[in-house]
Amino acid sequence: MSAETEALLAGLDEDQREVAQTLRGPVSVLAGAGTGKTRTITHRIAHGVMTGAYRPDRVLAVTFTAKAASELRSRLRLLGAGGVSARTFHSAALSQLGYFWPQVVGGLAPQVLPGKSRTLAQAADAMRLRFDTDTLRDVASEIEWRKLSSLGVEEYAERVDERPLPNGITPEQLLELMAGYEAMKDERRQIDFEDVLIIMTGMLEVEPRVALQVREQFRFFTVDEYQDVSPLQHNLLRAWVGDRTELCVVGDASQTIYSFAGADSSFLLRFGSEFPSAREFRLEQNYRSTPGVVRAANTLMTGRPGALTLAATREDPKGGSTPLVQGF
Known part of the structure; x- marks a missing residue:
């Protein structure tokens, strides 16, 4: 391992580092709150770019809000992977729709309400x-x-x-x-915004030239907060990926917040069934909360599908201890 690569990975704990060094998919990362999941996946992508395993313009990192996508871009840029595309599902699909609509249908794409x-x-x-x-x-x-x-x-x-x-x-x-x-x-x-995803999924499924161009452009996919993917977003993702397996998903089934909008954490939990060759990792070292908070969280989550058992790295406030490895 080069000194540059070692320097990139030096701030990761053992579990985070293992994920960051596993550059080929399919990969599933079950990551609890405060365990440094965003840090881990951005270092994984940056490691792939640094070692030449990924061309930055062939990587698409997807998340659910514009704020989260902006955070991913900022972190990747600081890690030397600024050429990687980090977008929301809607943003990526809208960009593709605007490009392919004139070719497939003709004229400008419909106005988005x-x-x-x-x-x-x-x-x-x-x-x-x-x-x-x-x-x-x-x-x-x-x-x-x-x-x-x-x-x-x-x-x-x-x-x-x-x-x-x-x-x-x-x-x-x-x-x-x-x-x-x-x-x-x-x-x-x-x-409307959901139609953007529906139409783009349809184009990818029925227009071979569209699928070929998109899959040639993006060969490596990472999806953050995968517990919040909806059936429609999952369909679009599978249309993007095609029959390949270069997909890394990260999430925590206990943190699903978009169920009201169709989010389905089962896509995260059954990733191994969907991709039988998938490697699964667990991030359970919590760097954010005190032991009492972590114990309470573990108690609440016990028995739930995909529940993680978090371990606190901080001491109670009176101890004044801070972690050596940052978890954010």
């Missing part, structure tokens, strides 16, 4: 339905859940009785409004 509520209100007016702002906002959230769950309106209709309905709307009105919203968008050549 900044939000759903205005169009929903107009669709409701056209159907002579009246709903307040809160109801329309809740309908917009339900449309988002439906699409991220990869359900069409007809499929959703079969499950509508299982869903908590927005106040002041019947199942029949909800389905009518959903259909009216989609029809109005189509008439105006508009799409």
Whole structure:
């Protein structure tokens, strides 16, 4: 190992270092809170770039918020891997859609709506339905859940009785409004943010030249916060990856925060079934919290699917101890 590589990996603990040195996929990293997962995956990517295992322009790191993507880019830049693309699912898909739409369909891609509520209100007016702002906002959230769950309106209709309905709307009105919203968008050549993922997934699945170009551009994938992936995002990711296995996913099933929007932690938990050759790592050294907090967290998580057993590296406040290895 070169001195430069050794210097890059020197600040990692043993478990983090093992992940960072495993440069070929598929790789699953179960990482508890405060265990340095972002530090680990950025060092893994930077290590791959430094050693020539990855060309930086062939790497796509994906996360769920613009803030998190910006943080990934900043860290990668500081580690000498500034040429790596770090984006949200929506940002990456929107960029690809804008590029491929003129080639596949012709003309400019449809306008992306900044939000759903205005169009929903107009669709409701056209159907002579009246709903307040809160109801329309809740309908917009339900449309988002439906699409991220990869359900069409007809499929959703079969499950509508299982869903908590927005106040002041019947199942029949909800389905009518959903259909009216989609029809109005189509008439105006508009799409919403979930449509971006749906359309791009479809292009990759049915247009071989699109799939070939995207898979030639990006050969190595890393997904942070994988416990928050939705069925639609998972479909897009698999379309990006194709039949290859150069995929590293990182997450903690106990930290799923987007279940209301279709997130499904089972994709993280069954990664090994989806990719039988996958290597699984666990990061359980907590550098953030005191022993009492860590014990409480372990107690709460005991018995849950994918639960990790965290170990505190800090002492109680009176001890004044700080970790030698940073966990952030």
